[in-house]
Amino acid sequence: MKSRTQHRCYICFRPLELCYCDSIPRVSNRTQVLVLQHVAERFHPFNTARIVKHGLRRCQIVVGHNSDFATGDLPVEPDAVLLYPEEDATSGIRYHVGPPPGQLIVVDGTWHQAKTIVRDCRQLQTLPRLRLAPAQPGRYRIRREPTPQSLSTVEATVQALSRLEPETPGLDQLLEAFEAMVTAQMARRSREQGTRQRVRSGGGYHKYPRALFLPASQLVVAYGEAPPKSQEVGADLRQPVNWLAQRMDVNERFEQVLEQAVTLPHRVREHMQLSGIAPEMCSTRTQFQEEWRHFLKPNDVLVVYHARTAQLLQQAVGPCGRTLVLKSICGKTPAASGSLDEVLRVLGVQALDPWGPTRAHHRLAMAVALAGHFRLCARKV
Structure with a gap:
């Protein structure tokens, strides 16, 4: 059977031919935007909070379940307002009046998810709310909305910022990127209409990606350490601190420590267990x-635990080619979420012995063990 595996952008999570990242502008907004994103939206292919995050210079996304937002200490500023539509004129709700706020909080999720987050999170319940009155229906034609006037996250955020800081240039260009994503997907859907085959659901074959059935010689498991957020530079200069990879069937390994544009603090190097690496031992970006x-051979599949690892590599070397994200499989198992350590514990998988001393070596050994576990499970179905 001919493979339908697609090369994917791990920034917008769309197939490379539908990637819209280049159309997203950089907007110097004045109001800090905090997006509270339900975890189910994080890797949704049509999620528009990514456009907000990559387009606005002052934007932070916090991802979690309803319980995380209800019990966590969110970075809510004293002068924050909540952008949240009301179904009706609920008594007791305060609406924002007066000077522009310093922070705009946006809830990203389905209507039910957003409603539950606001209901359960005490930090949000007392905030004044910014009321929007859409003049025209939303343009989100690829996802079903509860009403014609419902707006996507990017549409609502742009409309709110346009009211709070109308002098800020470039906000409308965020909507152009959104429209480009929607139009490209609608065109693709139209081309495929009538030719798509519906495949029965529930089978184990569909639980596990096809890549797991490939020869182990084609599977390259990788892990990279990212620079701390406080040290991050521009996206064009961002790269892994170190990068390790291992082919699953043989002892063919890859290991590089990279030069950094900004010197890493000693405590960070200690955490990564890289304190013994001298600067002259590091590779340049070009060498890496x-x-x-x-x-990495043309027919190889890059295997990573988290999509952020693939994003880190893509920012350093460009498109990664075929990529398998192990965390996407975990959502169909008892280990639906959690760190790599927690997933191995829940699934009862023993980590392999690392072949080096750094933190990255230990994380890679765990990722290799998890990939091997899923390969065995896939073959038992």
């Missing part, structure tokens, strides 16, 4: 790109 492209 050349070595990695030599190591």
